[in-house]
Amino acid sequence: xxxxxxxxxxxxxxxxxxxxxxxxYIWSQDHKVIAIQYGITAVFVGLIAxxxxxxxxxxxxxxxxxxxxxxxxxxxxxxxxxMIMVIFLLTALFLGGFGNYxxxxxxxxxxxxxxxxxxxxxxVYLVSVLVLLASFFVPGGPTGAGWTLYPPxxxxxxxxxxxxxxxxMLGSLAIFIVAFTMGGLNYVTTILQARARGMTMMRLxxxxxxxxxxxxxGLLAFPALFVSAVMMTLDKAAGTxxxxxxxxxxxxxxxxxxxxxxxxxxxxxxxxxPEVYIVALPAFxxxxxxxxxxxxxxxxxxxxxxxxxLAIGGLSFIVWAHHMYVSGMxxxxxxxxxxxxxxxxxxxxxxxxxxxxxxxxxxxxxxVPMLFAIGFIFTFTHGGLTGIFLGNxxxxxxxxxTYFVVAHFHMVMGVSPVLVVFxxxxxxxxxxxxxxxxxxLGKWHFWLTFLGTYSIYLPMHYLGFQxxxxxxxxxxxTEFMPESAFALNQSITISALFVGVVQLLFLYNIIVSLxxxxxxxxxxxxxxxxxxxxxxxPPKHGNWGxxxxxxxxxxxxxxxxxxxxxxxPQNVPANxxxxxxxxxxxx
Amino acid sequence: MTLTLVFLAIIMATVxxxxxxxxxxxxxWEANDPVENQPGRGVINIDPAKVGxxxxxxxxxxxxxxxxxxxxxxxxLGDWRPLAEPNVLWLNTVILVLASVAFQVTRNAATRGxxxxxxxxxxxxxxCTSLFLLGQLFAWQQLNASGYFLAGNPANxxxxxxxxxxxxxxxxxxxxxxxxxxxxxxxxxxxxxxxSVELCAVYWHYLLLVWIGLFALLLST
Numbered sequence: 001x002x003x004x005x006x007x008x009x010x011x012x013x014x015x016x017x018x019x020x021x022x023x024x025y026i027w028s029q030d031h032k033v034i035a036i037q038y039g040i041t042a043v044f045v046g047l048i049a050x051x052x053x054x055x056x057x058x059x060x061x062x063x064x065x066x067x068x069x070x071x072x073x074x075x076x077x078x079x080x081x082x083m084i085m086v087i088f089l090l091t092a093l094f095l096g097g098f099g100n101y102x103x104x105x106x107x108x109x110x111x112x113x114x115x116x117x118x119x120x121x122x123x124v125y126l127v128s129v130l131v132l133l134a135s136f137f138v139p140g141g142p143t144g145a146g147w148t149l150y151p152p153x154x155x156x157x158x159x160x161x162x163x164x165x166x167x168x169m170l171g172s173l174a175i176f177i178v179a180f181t182m183g184g185l186n187y188v189t190t191i192l193q194a195r196a197r198g199m200t201m202m203r204l205x206x207x208x209x210x211x212x213x214x215x216x217x218g219l220l221a222f223p224a225l226f227v228s229a230v231m232m233t234l235d236k237a238a239g240t241x242x243x244x245x246x247x248x249x250x251x252x253x254x255x256x257x258x259x260x261x262x263x264x265x266x267x268x269x270x271x272x273x274p275e276v277y278i279v280a281l282p283a284f285x286x287x288x289x290x291x292x293x294x295x296x297x298x299x300x301x302x303x304x305x306x307x308x309x310l311a312i313g314g315l316s317f318i319v320w321a322h323h324m325y326v327s328g329m330x331x332x333x334x335x336x337x338x339x340x341x342x343x344x345x346x347x348x349x350x351x352x353x354x355x356x357x358x359x360x361x362x363x364x365x366x367x368v369p370m371l372f373a374i375g376f377i378f379t380f381t382h383g384g385l386t387g388i389f390l391g392n393x394x395x396x397x398x399x400x401x402t403y404f405v406v407a408h409f410h411m412v413m414g415v416s417p418v419l420v421v422f423x424x425x426x427x428x429x430x431x432x433x434x435x436x437x438x439x440x441l442g443k444w445h446f447w448l449t450f451l452g453t454y455s456i457y458l459p460m461h462y463l464g465f466q467x468x469x470x471x472x473x474x475x476x477x478t479e480f481m482p483e484s485a486f487a488l489n490q491s492i493t494i495s496a497l498f499v500g501v502v503q504l505l506f507l508y509n510i511i512v513s514l515x516x517x518x519x520x521x522x523x524x525x526x527x528x529x530x531x532x533x534x535x536x537x538p539p540k541h542g543n544w545g546x547x548x549x550x551x552x553x554x555x556x557x558x559x560x561x562x563x564x565x566x567x568x569p570q571n572v573p574a575n576x577x578x579x580x581x582x583x584x585x586x587x
Numbered sequence: 588m589t590l591t592l593v594f595l596a597i598i599m600a601t602v603x604x605x606x607x608x609x610x611x612x613x614x615x616w617e618a619n620d621p622v623e624n625q626p627g628r629g630v631i632n633i634d635p636a637k638v639g640x641x642x643x644x645x646x647x648x649x650x651x652x653x654x655x656x657x658x659x660x661x662x663x664l665g666d667w668r669p670l671a672e673p674n675v676l677w678l679n680t681v682i683l684v685l686a687s688v689a690f691q692v693t694r695n696a697a698t699r700g701x702x703x704x705x706x707x708x709x710x711x712x713x714x715c716t717s718l719f720l721l722g723q724l725f726a727w728q729q730l731n732a733s734g735y736f737l738a739g740n741p742a743n744x745x746x747x748x749x750x751x752x753x754x755x756x757x758x759x760x761x762x763x764x765x766x767x768x769x770x771x772x773x774x775x776x777x778x779x780x781x782x783s784v785e786l787c788a789v790y791w792h793y794l795l796l797v798w799i800g801l802f803a804l805l806l807s808t
Contacts, residue, residue, distance in 0.1 A: 193638055223646060223649045223653050224653050231748070238744075260661070263657060
């Protein structure tokens with residue numbers, strides 16, 4: 001009896017069976033409802049951040065044309081756009097959304113091990129979002145310190161929102177971290193403890209490996225953000241000098257003395273770099289499953305993929321100072337961090353090769369999720385390659401704070417994870433709703449988004465080479481900027497607005513398909529993983545009816561020679577899968 | 588950041604060691620029947636609440652390690668003036684040790700089902716913890732009275748911050764303690780609260796260790 005304590009204890013898990021509308025859809029402890037609540041909230045704030053980026057692009061493409069965008073607004077838009085996208089959209093959506101939905105279903109469990117804490121996690125997350133959004137309505141508006149919130153400027157007059165905005169931002173982050181910790185403890189414990197019979201760790205779908213390791217990273221790295229937020233709040237509110245040096249502000253000597261902003265940078269990036277992988281690892285995992293399912297072929301090098309995820313997770317903690325090459329630190333320090341940064345390219349490259357090799361000679365179905373997954377390989381490779389440039393100190397110094405950096409991180413942790421988000425939503429939409437979305441619209445959505453984002457970010461690399469600085473409200477008359485750079489900025493703005501509007505196709509598709517979509521059936525993609533084998537679609541509370549599934553094989557038995565179907569679900573016993581001869585098939 | 592990195596290295600070594608056991612000699616692509624031949628290897632066969640608590644302790648350790656890293660980095664800068672720790676902290680330490688002992692006694696009693704001892708132990712543990720927290724507040728007051736204000740010097744700031752953080756974690760523990768006591772005093776059996784008592788005991792031992800580490804660092808710098 002070495003395995004599975006909780007999954008078998010049905011009677012204990014049944015006691016929170018929802019009965020009323022409120023317990024079913026609002027104060028719900030069901031992981032699927034919580035996942036959808038997380039998802040909707042995250043997409044909602046994400047849309048706000050998308051609108052903010054559109055406003056920024058308006059100013060950059062057509063400076064001086066819009067009187068309603070002042071420099072103050074512009075910096076507030078930058079800050080809120082960055083913070084919302086990285087933390088409140090991507091982190092929340094991948095771990096709170098997909099993590100919540102997929103973990104219990106994929107491991108064959110009825111729910112998370114701590115359903116009440118799971119519910120609490122969502123509501124605390126909602127509070128953090130509300131606190132963040134409240135900063136739009138306080139005097140002075142939200143903080144304009146940039147998403148990195150570097151002191152001393154973040155809390156000194158002259159930066160927008162130093163009265164209320166920055167306090168609300170720091171508070172909101174602290175609340176978010178509490179919410180994430182509650183959710184994260186749940187995800188880790190559930191994956192460790194609640195797996196169905198036969199579901200060994202090495203039979204987990206890669207989605208779960210990505211989510212599992214990303215959650216561990218989050219649990220260990222978010223405290224660094226918490227520490228810096230608490231210490232900066234004290235510097236701001238109580239007059240301490242953790243980060244604040246002796247400083248003259250507006251001609252007056254402030255009470256602070258002796259602190260160092262570099263300390264903040266270390267703490268912030270000690271969180272900030274793992275954060276990149278908190279977003280990327282779930283995307284890696286999900287995309288592996290999409291590629292394997294829609295190429296009807298087992299994932300290439302499963303064990304290598306698991307080890308690569310783990311290696312990336314471990315390495316992500318010792319590269320943080322590559323964000324600080326221009327902070328004036330010891331050059332030998334930079335040498336060390338450049339080395340570790342380049343080493344991280346090795347496991348990442350292994351993953352990219354394995355994805356491509358999974359497609360090699362596969363029976364590729366160009367479904368909508370597959371298009372997004374293949375799109376991800378392109379954008380991620382591009383973003384990753386520019387990362388190798390920026391990881392080297394000598395190349396980074398001239399490129400630092402230019403649009404090259406903007407292009408790099410948007411390709412690698414903006415566009416790429418978002419493509420996976422879209423692909424995954426399309427992929428699991430039939431399971432979540434029981435309906436199939438409109439495939440034609442989905443394909444339009446993919447091509448317009450994919451080509452549109454390239455027309456935004458590819459030219460930005462060129463702007464960066466020319467030395468166009470990021471974070472500037474307007475360029476003005478500058479010698480190094482040729483006329484063509486302004487024209488390029490206009491073209492980027494038009495593409496960005498276009499891509500923004502195209503996302504309405506996606507919203508329209510998933511909302512209208514709820515009502516008008518065709519019934520999808522339990523397993524439209526003919527996938528092997530457990531969530532497609534539930535007795536009901538969408539799965540009911542408790543997921544599995546009377547009996548929990550038993551797992552007999554890994555998640556990648558696609559196109560197994562000698563079998564009639566080109567997939568064998570994980571819960572089919574080893575000897576029971578119908579062989580080709582029994583069915584008299586033509587294979 | 589050395590301290591934090593050492594902690595992370597330990598965590599990574601644990602994870603990798605555990606994963607090695609999972610992956611070596613495993614051929615995930617092979618289907619196995621019957622299922623009993625394929626035990627769910629790697630499941631830690633203890634209550635999920637304990638796994639949750641252990642994970643939580645890892646998170647809290649990361650938090651304190653990062654604060655201490657910041658402490659050590661900030662200390663090296665020129666304006667650091669160490670503060671004189673009030674003597675009451677020694678008394679507080681003894682009280683917290685007593686609380687920890689009380690919880691250990693309670694835990695043993697709960698395993699044996701001795702309801703009376705569990706009751707006494709819980710009360711003693713709770714009272715000691717409350718005394719500790721009051722003692723910490725008293726220490727703050729003494730420091731404040733002798734002119735060591737929060738914003739006066741980074742050494743003071745860190746002292747208040749770290750003790751407050753530790754105290755808040757104890758308060759969180761007291762919430763679980765309160766719920767457990769309530770259940771016990773409204774008639775629950777000793778065995779029904781065994782798990783909660785056990786979790787409390789582990790958490791209190793952990794926070795005692797944190798406090799001893801913190802106190803040692805504060806005294807030595």
